[in-house]
């Protein structure tokens with residue numbers, strides 16, 4: 061029985077290649093919990109389908125993703141849980157943390173550990189939570205127009221919830237991108253090692269599919285062992301411990317905002333600055 065989706069699409073564009081596409085372009089692919097839940101189900105479907113060897117994550121429209129859909133009011137209690145969490149409907153930061161463990165930290169970590177190569181195909185703006193979708197992928201291919209920003213320090217938190225900035229762009233650029241909130245270009249990110257290739261916008265899909273089909277010519281066991289080996293090196297550097305630590309600090313930011321700003325989980329005075337930065 062094929063799965064039905066509202067926020068994404070799932071197809072098999074080439075032999076042994078699954079493609080998951082964010083399909084909410086009218087909202088710049090803003091992520092509500094339904095989208096993240098569907099993404100997790102689609103990743104699991106591709107992971108457990110033995111005919112699939114490589115997974116591509118793409119997006120419809122001019123922009124990959126504008127981040128979390130802040131207008132969404134759903135909680136984890138509205139969905140069947142995908143991760144070992146609970147307490148989604150609890151008041152205060154207990155509930156806030158539970159939802160972010162389920163939909164952000166938990167899912168990103170599951171996707172990071174999929175035992176098959178994953179490739180993000182990226183165009184346009186990638187803002188805050190948008191980074192949270194591409195950084196768990198193994199490979200990132202970007203159109204020349206792509207830009208990457210995490211402006212949420214303006215909300216008085218420490219960045220989006222999957223805090224691998226230091227590995228993605230190096231410690232100095234990580235600090236600059238967080239402190240300024242300004243976007244990095246695809247070319248800058250390629251130099252920093254965050255992006256594998258920058259290609260013209262009209263060649264993005266073909267370039268990504270060619271890479272995916274090349275990968276798919278390798279045996280699945282070799283692909284899995286290679287991925288585990290590189291991820292094991294990141295694990296040996298303490299990547300998960302660092303992500304968890306940053307997540308705890310992130311929760312401190314939300315808890316502080318709730319205390320200072322009448323229960324609102326972020327500093328609302330940052331909204332104008334984030335809007336301004338998101339336009340740049």
Ligand code: ZN
Nearest residue numbers: 160221310314
């Ligand atoms: Zn958060």
